[in-house]
Amino acid sequence: MEQGSTWTLSDGKKYTVVSIVKEKKKKYVYLIDREEIQNYIIAEYNNDEIIEVIDPDLLEVLIVKFNEDLKESLPKVISEYL
Amino acid sequence: MNLTNDQKKEILLKYINPEKDFVKAEDGRILISRDASRKIAESFNLNIATGGQFEPKAICDYIIARERQRLAAKASIERKKDKERQEQNQRLSKIVACLKQAKSEDKSDFEIAKSLYELGKMPFSEIINGVEQAISAGVLDSSNKVKEFYRIFINRSVATSRFSSYVNSTNRDRIIEGVANDLINYYTKNFLSFGHLRYALNDSGLDEEIIDEVINLFYKKYEPFFIERFKGIDDNQELAHTIYQKLMDEDVFDSTFIIDYLNKMKKADEVDDIAYSLYRLEQDEKRVYKILMIKDISLEERVKKLKDLDLHYPISCLKRTFDILRPAYNLPYDEILELYQNGSTLHVEEPAQSEEVIEELIPRSPDISSLNKDGDGFIEPHDPVDKETTQLVQRRLQIIKKEKEVEKIEKKKTLALLLIGAGFIPVAVLALIFKVDPLTASKNCVTALSQLGNGSLGLSGILPDVGKFTALLAGMGTSFVAFVKYLKHRKKINGLNEEIEDIEDMEQAIEEVEEIKKGRR
Numbered sequence: 001m002e003q004g005s006t007w008t009l010s011d012g013k014k015y016t017v018v019s020i021v022k023e024k025k026k027k028y029v030y031l032i033d034r035e036e037i038q039n040y041i042i043a044e045y046n047n048d049e050i051i052e053v054i055d056p057d058l059l060e061v062l063i064v065k066f067n068e069d070l071k072e073s074l075p076k077v078i079s080e081y082l
Numbered sequence: 083m084n085l086t087n088d089q090k091k092e093i094l095l096k097y098i099n100p101e102k103d104f105v106k107a108e109d110g111r112i113l114i115s116r117d118a119s120r121k122i123a124e125s126f127n128l129n130i131a132t133g134g135q136f137e138p139k140a141i142c143d144y145i146i147a148r149e150r151q152r153l154a155a156k157a158s159i160e161r162k163k164d165k166e167r168q169e170q171n172q173r174l175s176k177i178v179a180c181l182k183q184a185k186s187e188d189k190s191d192f193e194i195a196k197s198l199y200e201l202g203k204m205p206f207s208e209i210i211n212g213v214e215q216a217i218s219a220g221v222l223d224s225s226n227k228v229k230e231f232y233r234i235f236i237n238r239s240v241a242t243s244r245f246s247s248y249v250n251s252t253n254r255d256r257i258i259e260g261v262a263n264d265l266i267n268y269y270t271k272n273f274l275s276f277g278h279l280r281y282a283l284n285d286s287g288l289d290e291e292i293i294d295e296v297i298n299l300f301y302k303k304y305e306p307f308f309i310e311r312f313k314g315i316d317d318n319q320e321l322a323h324t325i326y327q328k329l330m331d332e333d334v335f336d337s338t339f340i341i342d343y344l345n346k347m348k349k350a351d352e353v354d355d356i357a358y359s360l361y362r363l364e365q366d367e368k369r370v371y372k373i374l375m376i377k378d379i380s381l382e383e384r385v386k387k388l389k390d391l392d393l394h395y396p397i398s399c400l401k402r403t404f405d406i407l408r409p410a411y412n413l414p415y416d417e418i419l420e421l422y423q424n425g426s427t428l429h430v431e432e433p434a435q436s437e438e439v440i441e442e443l444i445p446r447s448p449d450i451s452s453l454n455k456d457g458d459g460f461i462e463p464h465d466p467v468d469k470e471t472t473q474l475v476q477r478r479l480q481i482i483k484k485e486k487e488v489e490k491i492e493k494k495k496t497l498a499l500l501l502i503g504a505g506f507i508p509v510a511v512l513a514l515i516f517k518v519d520p521l522t523a524s525k526n527c528v529t530a531l532s533q534l535g536n537g538s539l540g541l542s543g544i545l546p547d548v549g550k551f552t553a554l555l556a557g558m559g560t561s562f563v564a565f566v567k568y569l570k571h572r573k574k575i576n577g578l579n580e581e582i583e584d585i586e587d588m589e590q591a592i593e594e595v596e597e598i599k600k601g602r603r
Contacts, residue, residue: 004496004500006496016499016500016503018499018500018503018504019503030503032499032502032503040503070503070504074500074501074504077500
């Protein structure tokens, strides 16, 4: 799983991986629905399994981490595209 | 500039000989002799009446003043030269430092050239000098392509500014004609490859629709060059290989375009013949890419997989493919090539995972196996050709073209989604009651919005509701509402409500906007 790749989840919808971060040795992903952009998922990624994060404290930590990751990776993604 | 008396004396002695050039006039005054006066006038380009004589004090002051000026100018030129030398040395050190740094970071030649370009405007000769020095010092390998790639960056910036100069023109037809003419000029003179010219066009700020029309016009204008360029090659296989190598790797000249041109210079059956070869080469290229993209396999395994493809690809095409990938993916291309050409045929156990990857990556194509008369997996010139075959192959080429287009659109869409996704996060951060600096956090959002809004990435129309800046803002509003709801749902806490009061006001406002939008629909 890498940033920009597309995954089909069990709901049958296709999601694009926006960001991937690590927190306490676990991998978390931020996915966005390719067709309905308001539909996104923040989830733990483990052995090809996606487990949606529901713990509010963890969400707080993850959102900040995703922000940091995107701040760094976004210019690279854009320059690769260009 | 001050001169000592001795210096003044030395200067004056160049023009006046005190023993014979001072003469007494009839009125008793001491003057410079006529002959010396004439010579002085010539030296300083002065007007003097025939037989005229200079007064010693005046002409000596004049000569000293002029000499002082000349020396001052000389000193200033020397200072300027010194400064230039100093700046040149500084630039050279900068270049060499950049090369050392890039090499220590194991950057590719392309990336090294990019780093040099990013140092700022520098004379090309100095870059060459810096690279040569780096080669002598063993920092760079002598076979590197840094100079070549640097030239590409420079030429790209020249082309970009040239194309940009049309942006403010109001006459659309003139823009298209002008840019297409420049394009053909740059391309046919090997100023830049078509791929890089496309980058320059995209960077120019020209409207995407205009760029499309420019390309179409370019195709029309390029036709005579194409015919001229390839008309001497009689052998069709050779022609196919040459065309493929020269044009297909430019990424713009797809099969359909080439076949259109070929139809104007060859008989129909010959065109089919060449089309088959081009198709096979294209397929080969795809397979080679897939093999090179497989991660975590040994050099020998990779070479074996390449050999197993039983390529129709000539080695020159393989080299070219490697060169295209070289800047982007770090692989031991030279070793692969060496082993591919000369190595023994190794037997390697195939790891199951790698096979899966290959299966997954093999491109899908329409089934035309019934046309493959000799069962070797390809429709070839020696397979009997009929009208149906020709049509199917042409359709297949069309499908390949379509697939490429879809691939490009999907790539654009992914980028748009990443930018939008990045835009959501700061909103979420704000919703988390400013626990991080909202200004910093909003930077991603602003980047995403401006990149999408100014159309510089050519993403307009890829996602229906984010094509334009205003539409994107509405989209962001919707996402904001959704995200706050998401958090509230997840948190299920009451304490947060008070803190997000302001945000809820915004939420309310956005919902109203949404209602209005729905009403309009």
